[in-house]
Amino acid sequence: MKRFLNFYGLLIIFALMQNSVMAQTTEKFPAKYDPTNVGNKVGNRFVESAHVLYGKSIAYSEVCTWYGALKFAELSGNTAMKDKLVAKYQPFYAEDKKLIPLYDNVDHSVFGALILELYMQTKEEKYLNKGKVFAYNQWAVPAGMKLTDTVSNYVKLGHSWQTRLWIDDMYMITMLQVQAYRATGNPVYINRAAKEMVFYLDELQQKNGLFYHAPDVPFYWGRGNGWMAAGMTELLKSLPLSNPERPAILKGYQTMMKSLLKYQSANGMWGQLIDDSNSWAESSSTGMFAYAMITGVKNGWLKDPKYLLSAKNGWTALVDQIDAKGDVMNVCEGTNKKNDKQYYLDRKRNTGDLHGQAPVLWCAFAWLEKDNIPVNAK
Template identity: 55%
Template sequence: MATTALALLFLSPLCPAKDHFEALPEKASPEVVGRKLSARFVASPHMFWTEFGTLHYAEVATWYGALNFAALTKDAKLKQQLVDRFEPFFGAEEKFIPPVTHVDHSVFGVVPLELYRQTGQVKYRVMGLAFADGQWDRPDSEGLSNQARYWIDDMYMITALQVQAWRATGDRKYLDRTAKQMVKYLARLQQPNGLFFHAPDVPFYWGRGNGWMAAGMTELLRALPANHPERPKILQGYRSMMASLKRYQSDSGMWLQLIDRPESWAETSSTAMFTFAMITGVKNGWLDESYGPVARKAWLALVDYINEDGDVREVCAGTATKNDVQHYLDRPRIVGDFHGQAPMLWSVAALLRPAGLLMPAE
């Protein structure tokens, strides 16, 4: 199993243990929430792309969250269930593996790479690296992935995969190229207020799109060495975004479907992504103490959106770009969609993960 670059686990000056995430009510305990959501995932059918018939990226993101929870809690039974769920992709379900042709498909590689890290089985590494390397097949003239489309969603899909490839191999090229890509996206899409348009020609601050960006920066900052040349720019972009989110948090603790539009509705997937990003930032000293109560308030609000079945409510449906504000305000609100289940599990992991720990406990 890859253990390269362990010296880089602690990448920034760490603050003392934070009390913002302690003494949580029972229903908000990360262990309780994580068990409930992971059990729901294990019992759920696959989520497929309607038009392609292959596994959907939202399931990949949820699977990754459940694997992190299993590792952090040393839950061998859950880990085996998650391994067993994947085994058919080497046989009867091989037809459901996405092609390495698009950011939303390529992110599939995150799961086998995490399975490799947790089991040491080389077959997972081979499969996962095929996606990570395929994402940089025929790079553009600037050395960036030809899968880039400059939607903010990309900077989770690309970043998560490349960071996982680095975690599995220790090869610096995976960090270098995704950091370069992130800086390019920051320059093109981040606005003066720290938030992001969904795309250059779509001037709306869509919640989950911004959430993907927040989560991508967070995963990358957990991995980048303190002396990496791109780290200051990425950290600056992250802090600028978090400062804006702090201002826009609603009184309930939630963030809205369109972050700056008070007429829009409280949306769970974006709130969970921002919560994951803030918890991680506070624990690692990237954010000051004032963000601790913000993240705690958001987490306590979120747990009330989990129903008895372990399904998260008020999740925005998958959303393509459109230069029409009503398009975003009228998006369907779904119960139990993996877009919402996934970041709740990431937040669980952030609450459980010790400060500075790059990888879940093996």
């Protein structure tokens, strides 16, 4: 009997410990910061907004926002929002068909990730077939295209012909291939993404865990690092524990997250240039880093309680940047690489820019996701 009681007592203690962990990540926020309230506000703002173009086709920033809104609608149970988001795509089969991007660069190709999310939520084959075309063409060199010697070497090593070693790529390439894996279960896609990620980690991550914008641009641009953080996060969420590249990717992710703790400001935000305390507080990077940390805590990749605190501080600071309309303030405008520190510091601060709207929705759905900590998480 005594042995039974001791065993029963251990079960109670274990259950309390589990509940304590769950409470850490499912804790309620005040109404202003409640993920469902914020997600509804920003998601509805997106539903009502006009398309944003990148050249003559849909901008990647809209794709990322649309994806975030769909995931939020799914996890929050907002079927009305989901229906509107699906309906928003239907003109692409008619009058808006001309707005569909080509498969000619990373910023255009990520459009396929949106189509694949539509498939996963509706199970309509038309989305799957089109999305797979984007994923296929990210690795298949277009007929007649002459590649530079550098890119030709990348392709010979098994990398995408769209490889250019800008940190932005590690969301655009990774997200498309991960979505194709999620939609089909075909390991070819996730293996591609993992190999590509390790290549970028080797080439661009510095000893402090942060990333140069490109090999010839030695600055820690906030949103660029945000793309890398979000890309690693999406990849780790779906990458099998048995994948040989996983340890290197997890290490790169954890090293980055540890460094970000050091550079988060007292108000919860990160700067336009992460390591420059005099640079202005920037919203899109703050949202991307918060998303990476929320997800890392929920999946057991980040065990120290300071990461959850950092994520909460980043989230509340980000929500404070949302105006009455649902537009995010202090968002860095679209930015190419340039070996000039002042160039980054002088970038325009936009309000309502979808580069900033997207990570708000990512964070909102991340808070709503269930904890998913495997027994053998490292």
